Amino acid sequence: MASHEQALVSLLNHVALSLDGAVLGVALAYVAVRSVLKFTFNYTALGKLRKAPSVSVSDLRSLLGDSETEGNSKNSQLVIVRGTVEAKSVVDSSWKSFRPAILVSWESGDKAVVVQRTQTCIYNEWKGFFGWTSDLRALFSRSRRQRESTSFRTVPFVLIDGRQWTHADYVVVNLDGSRHPLPLTTVYQKLQPINASPYTFLQALFGHEYPVGLLDEEKILPLGKDINAVGLCSFRDGIAEIRSSKDLPYFLTEMSKDQLLVDLAFKTNILFWGGIIFGSMSVAILGYAAIRNWNKWKEWRLRRQLQQQGHDVSNDADSQTAGDDEPEEVPDGQLCIICLMRRRRSVFIPCGHLVCCQGCAILVEREVAPKCPVCRQQIRNSVRIFDS
Template sequence: MSARDRAVATVLLQLSLTADGAFLGVGLAYVAFRCIRKFFVTSSAIRKIHQLPYSHISDLRSLCSDDKIPVNSSQNCESQSNSQDGGNIVIVRGIVEAQSAVNGQWTNLRGYGNDVIVSHESGEKGVILEQTQTYIYNEWSGILGWTTDLRSLFPTWKEKGSSSIRMVPFVLVEAGKQSAYVHVNMEGSRHPLPLITVYRHVHPINAFPSTFLQALFGNKYPVGLLDEEKILPLGKDVTVVGICSFRDGIPEIKSCKDLPYFLSEMTKEQMISDLSFESKVLMWGGLIFGTLGIAVLTYSVARNWVKWKAWRQQREARRQRDDTDNSSQVVATEEESADVPDGELCVICLTRRRRSAFIPCGHLVCCQRCALSVEREVSPKCPVCRQSIRSSVRIYDS
């Protein structure tokens, strides 16, 4: 973990523990909510995929015209509104082939110039080519452990890289039947693709003049460039899950955004098994995080309630003490302004009238202010008999 990541983790930990873990409880509850929400979405996808027909490409025309197909499931897909002929969601498995190889009447669409794509490095042919370049960074701890303090003062290099993807129109061909094919429409699809890596190489990067300063202050600096090529090769056996419709009498499948798969190497049973495992993980994750969130929030509420009650009691005690002090000051002012005989003066201050009697001895020898001062001592004793006292009582003249 880099120094900046450690600093961010420390700040997040301190923030999560504020208010006796209230923020942590809210965060756990939010994670639980996301898990439960994803669980319902995944469970819905499992039901839809389980109900979908798993057919051969040659049977698509009869399946899409069959009234027994669950058409309602396709109406929930956002991509259904983009299909001019409607259609039904189906699952078919076939072999990837270039569009121009199956029928001479097919023409390249949307300006794709070539029939297939050839990898620049490996020479393999395919219909989708993804090229990525990613910088590999190294990090030094810095001189005298300055990394943690100075990383916040100097900007670091952002994760740099480039990615490009090319594709040509392609179809899925049924094994053994070259004339049975379905066109795959990739427009608007955000689903992961079953690409295979055909080239991977790391190129070293020469040091820049600023590399030494970056290393000195603990910043990341690039040491290599990872060059990768991934391709969807011709002849690959894949499964497609999507909305099947007909355009000019030719079957076409496009993605459904409500389903987690479009092109995949897995079969229907493997998809259901994979989604079932994911739904179990999400369910238990939601229950665990939800329970922890409720427990942390309950503890936080209880702790803050106890603190609030203690604070209120302290405030009330402080208010009562201030009222007592204010009344004592008023009484003392009145007594000081009056003419007090020598036999009635306080034995401690010798300026105010005797007004408080000690309990249990009962001696009336102190004014109220001095009596309160005696009570607040560690071991209060009567100034006359030296007997331990518990409190004092104000004596009023009739």
């Protein structure tokens, strides 16, 4: 690891552990709250999936009944429908059925109802001779850089029972408002290198990122693919229609009901224990930080009070002892062992040691737990000694 990377890691570590770990505790608490919210969402979705019936397209009408109430969401029911992908134009009884509206993959030529083409630009990772600023630049500019462009095309499609399909048994798939991932199949993937230009050398020299390759991918939802649709199903003008539910993390998937339950139960358990672990860690760290900072604040307040009292006492002691010391030199054996400036004048009670001047004796006596500086015995007060 380079020196600037070590400095960056050290800075992040210092920020995380600042205030005795309070910042780290808050971050862990945020992760714990997010885990709990996701756990609640997944737990609710798991209960709904367990109750949802899993049927084929041909059995859907008998399950829901032949209701033709248009746009009535109260008649919607959560179901798991197993079917085969087919273009909607095939089942339309109109002149359009002679020209089915389907999509064709640009590269493989496969017929599909959804085509997603993505171009991802790959940048270099070398930091160059003057690239010590690239890490800081990457924190702010890399997230804003447009690294990929995606084109998404779709045509209306339905699910049919591929084994015993009649033109009356199909369910229309409504993708409006759905943000769930689709079970797309990759049919094309190619990495094309980008030729370097004279400007590329300067970019590399000063640590700026420059493109080195372009990854081209194409994914499709092909005709004839068997998938499960998990959503709210209802009849509109006598035609079954299924749409996604915001309360579920799945819509179109290749997994069966049992696989969905196992996958969602595993994620729910991970979120549950993750929330408990991160929550316990955040409570422990925040509690430790609160106690430590509270003790530091009390120590700081006590120290300020003692400094203020010591300042006042020192002024009083200086004024009292200003005229007591003789102008001649004080022998070494009679100097105060604390300030080493004035003559020993005060005796500590009960140990009886005469080792301090009056001012230093008053300062020792005003401490929280006053002790004799010689024998370390706790003292009650001090007595001024006068020469005869």
